[in-house]
Amino acid sequence: MQALPPPPPAITAPAPDRSEATTGELRVAAALTDAQVRVDSSFTGASIVLYGAVFNPTDEPADVVVVVRGPDAPIRLVKKTRTSGVWLNSRPVLFEGAPGFYMTASTRPLSDIADFGQLRRLGVGVDHLRIDAPEESRTVTRYGVRDVVVSRLGDDYLDWRRAVIRLKEAAALYDTDSRGVEFVDRGLFRAEVELPTVAPTGKYYAEVWLFQNGEPQSVSNLTLTVEKVGLERDIYEFAHRRPWLYGVLCVVLAALTGYGASRIFSRRS
Template identity: 85%
Template sequence: DVVVVVRGPEAPVRLVQKVQRAGVWINSRPVLFEGAPGFYMTASTRPLSDIANFGQLRRLGVGVDHLRINAPDERRTVTRYGVRDVVISRLGDDYLDWRRAVIRLKEAAALYDTDPDGVTFVDRGLFRAEVKLPAVAPTGQYYAEVWLFQDGAPAAVSNLTLTVEKIGFERDIFEFAHRRPWSYGVLCVLLAAAIGYGASRVFRRS
């Protein structure tokens, strides 16, 4: 079995939850997750659960359910029984729900994907896997891993580094928006106002 994993650059994810206090809905204290790739995709010859067991996939970090996403600001170390230190989370039993929300948001934006039939063999020893990058995919260094599994265990792995960047006019706009966000915002407002004014003139004449 072959499994292809592609990871984009990591970026922190901040989440809030709507909670009701005194009859009013407000945002909860934000939770910051770290270690979440900006893009993550797995393609395999068959479902991951049929290729390796839960423990192997968790150890290798293969599959969205096994991503090492943590909320370090929510953790603290306490001493239990005066013998050993234990790391606990303020989120308690809700931690997995928060973590799943991170993955769900990424999947909705097509930034996380799992394709159990994404690897096809085109010839003996040769295979093909397609990686679909959405327009919102982050730029930067991407890391690809090609795992070969045999009898449920990893037999070999090959690593590849890719660079994703915007080109042409789109790149110029992207860089300008990040270098001068205020100027970019003002230009967007002026452009929207000009378009609105032009449209009102056209409708007025008709």
């Protein structure tokens, strides 16, 4: 009977360099359950889960802050003013770069995580939200209406800025949740991003900040796309590529609809 050869020696695979390197590194990693949201006629909003892990080799606790910012778009405001006993609209004010969507979620209130200066420098929180405006004020005419572009409104600037935030919050487009980030296990966290029905389409950018002792230690950047699909997308693209033709077709369609309705009701009467 022939003897079997001895088994080969066991080979121990070395640990990956990446795993070894993260054991002593304080950082955060995050991802989205869905990085693309499709908007059609039946869209009623979306709820996306942002999840991640905190690698913390120290005994010091760390906080997580999630910031999601939607595409910037101009926003036009007017103020009701009383003149000679009559309420009239003031001259319009145009902010050129207000985010269409903005939310923050954190493990604790932001004021407990970092000081005012740190939050302002990073632009974290609606109180520190950067709303772009040109350096020099100018007046432009659009569709026969004179708009004032915000730049040097003096003390009134803060009032106009607060009005932008108030209107966006009323439409559920701006939100602050001081307990929106929840640790589900040691080092593992989750947060929900709620998109309302009126959420603008385009690229959304998410920042996941890791704070320790009031200082930012790490950040993870994510991208979310909200886009129209189906017939809604075709109409949207047609309206932006050929606005004049789109306007003419809308007028013709409205006229035909009105004419058809009048004919139907005239026959019934």
